[in-house]
Amino acid sequence: MHLFKRLTDWFRSEEDTHEVATVQHVIDGDSVRLTDGRQVRYIGVDAAELGSDGPWAEAAKAANIRLVQGKRVRLEREVSETDRYGRLLRHVYVGDRWVNGALVAAGLTRVRLYAPDVQRGPEMVKLQEEAQRRRRGMWRQRVWWRFWEKQ
DSSP states (O other): OHHHHHHHHHHHHHHHHEEEEEEEEEEETTEEEETTSOEEEETTEEOOOTTTSTHHHHHHHHHHHHHHTTOEEEEEOOSOSBOTTSOEEEEEEETTEEHHHHHHHTTSSEEOOBTTBOTTHHHHHHHHHHHHHTTOGGGGSTTTTHHHHTO
């Protein structure tokens, strides 16, 4: 009986952390609006800000559009439900492709972890280190730090 309860609790908790939705609009390189009006901020990544941070902001947004615009996505929560702006905090998947990780691996966003949502942090850091080593995206040039110095 105890094992059955643990299994049902595990399945219930899996359901509570996953949902499927459709992306209506890509806001920028690390956030989207769903067809139901909710906004989603990708966990663990930070894209350059549109209008003030040069070409990498537009490149990140363009990649995000190609990855998720108009598509059904799976949203996975870690610990926090929303950020201080009311946006859902989620890992986003299109099929088996992890969008958060794909943007980091391409060098279009950088890793930015905020506790308690750090479960995939080590994996994200490895993706960023590989992008840096291979000089992908923003890591191609040595001016990448400029858009984060302002914080």
